[in-house]
Amino acid sequence: MQLSLNLINTQRNLLAFSAGVDSSALFFILLENNIPFDLAIVDYNYRKQSKEEVAYAKELALKYDKKIYIKESSFEKLSNFEKKARDIRYKFFDEIINDHSYEALITAHQLNDKLEWFLMQFTKGAGLNELLSFEEVSKRKNYKIFKPLVNISRETLLNYLNKNKIKYFIDESNNNEIFKRNYFRRNFSNRLLKEFETGIKNSLIYLNEDLKSLEKKEVLLYNKEELEIFENSKDDNLNIRIIDKSLKKRGLLLSKKQREEIIKEKELVVSHKIAISIEKEFIYICPYLTNLTLTKEFKELCRINKIPKKCRAYIYRFELLDSILKKIK
Template sequence: MLDSFLTFINQHTPDLKHQPTLLAVSGGIDSVVMVHLFHEQGLPAGIAHCNFGLRGEESNADEAFVRALAARCNFPVFVSDPDVKTFSKSHSISTQMAARELRYEWFEEIRRSSGYGWIATAHHSNDSLETLLLNLARGTGLPGMCGIAPVRDHLIRPLILSNRAEVRRYAEENGITWREDRSNASDDYQRNKVRHHVVPVLTDLNPSLETTFNASAERLRAANTLLDEYLGAWKSRIMRDSGGSMNIPIDEILGKSEPIYRLWYILQDFGFLYSQVRAIAVALHGKPGKQFHSPTHVLLIDRALLILKAHGEQSNEGQLLIEDTETPVEWLGMTLCFEKLPSAGALDSGPFAIAVDANRLTFPLMLRKWRPGDIFQPFGMAGRSKKVSDLLIDRKIDRFEKDRIVVLLDGNGEIIWVVGQRADERFRVGETAQEILKISIGAS
């Protein structure tokens, strides 16, 4: 354990001896062992602890334990108690994701303001393996198969060369005490399910799983670095700044190997997801003029160019991207809710809910205000298109109400629903539908 720790320092961060490191400490065994290693090696450090208050008195006891640990080591201690539940709700993300964002943002603030060179987390090789498996389950590219990076920007993982068993053995041999989080034994979290049920099966198949994973992750990180260098040079060569927009020659995409991956490599920095890029690549073979939107940019397919522009201020205010249907989203005084149905017949009738074939949806979905020129295929009118403006005229929607009309689109830019008015025929639930999604609205 100690040898692995020193090897990491010598390979990646020899300046730890001269510049203090901010240690992210929860009070659990991994982070407490990391504190012990820094202290025993005489490395300058400070301790940062987030008390999210999610476990009541246990959370407060964790904080007291970390404060006492910092005092024994004579390390400065920083404690934060962010309102994770409010942040989670306002950003429509899970509590875990909200806690992660708040934690790392706060760590970076301390690093900058207090003169720390690095932020250290106590992730070890088992954490890295679990991260890879979670990424594979959710869908990932090459970067997600590399596990947890040993060093990224100012973030380091000095225990990454050790595994969970080695960390525990070190703690026991050195008489180290730590706090146990009861949630680690629960299967309520996805990572725990992987740890308790998936990894043991894989270890039965390959008793050397941790060793082979570490070697594979190292090679994959090297391959990813080389691919970044190659595609980065290609991207710099073909992208052209045209004063307010970026132009990409279409023949530089279609005329190359793996056009979808190349295009995604360019567009990912502008907020486009891989599923969108797949649809964009298909549209390159069609008529020019089609547009695709990310949270920050719009992409226009012109005759010979892809033209990429940042949204104007008005466009940013008039749209919301929805990357999954796990939680409701709030926008412009409206809440959009999602629910899986056993059958289309289970849908409550009325203008404020629709049922769609979930397998026909391409993500991310987008909510935005309707625009002149919007066209859709009204439900019940297969193969016949209609302007949204004509629908609103037919329904005698007054000018003020028109300003509040929004449309829900899929990742291909096709209208799913003129919200509260009429659904699109192309997403209707047919006889072969395997997954039915109810989408409904209500006041937030």
């Protein structure tokens, strides 16, 4: 499972629990990985089964020495149920976190939820920010929210529960298409993920990376002859976009394998033609030259100023070192 547990860097965590497939799986995944947490569950008194779910939550809390916070609520009408339920739920979480000094909330949103949200927003008319709001880490008021399962499908979680013989409940209201999310789940997202899970998961990950990168801008520091020096954005995705754009202008298209190799190796030659070097502060891109004898003095200046080795011959050939140093010093 492609979990994001390494992002959870807090010690006082609250798990939003419902006793359903997602939160039951997450409960035991957190236990297995020694991540500390307590439980919070809301009973909306909408289904008879909710009493059994709360009882199960209490049972787990007692067995595994977890604190548990329970909220009783009720609705007279189903209109706008999902929004009302969410408002009640997060108000409850806010109160617990403030009163008991928790640092973070952990929720069990998973890949199906992420795709359902995407489709719902897409059909309403939305921009990238609205379409891609399921972040693995986000901030709310004075605490963090972690969603470590957002790249894991519900089917994968079900398999985990069944394999480990872990008890969970199925919310019968998930079949009621009066709720818009259920309509998208039953008619679209479940079917799409069943056939195209890997592609959908990767696309949503790439779109999120692109969105983050779009918020940043490339900074070209130097451009002379065919040498370009950019500021290192400290973002692999944006750095690859910068390199890709530069190479396209030079008539070269990067393959997926080449992109991955550039990020891994940091300095290499593409297609025996273009030298690329991702340094701590800068990105160098220029034609790759060989069969040039560099002076000892020039090599020493390059070493001192951390000029990448594969670019040195080109810089030497066109006498660019002095003008480069004026720009990057």
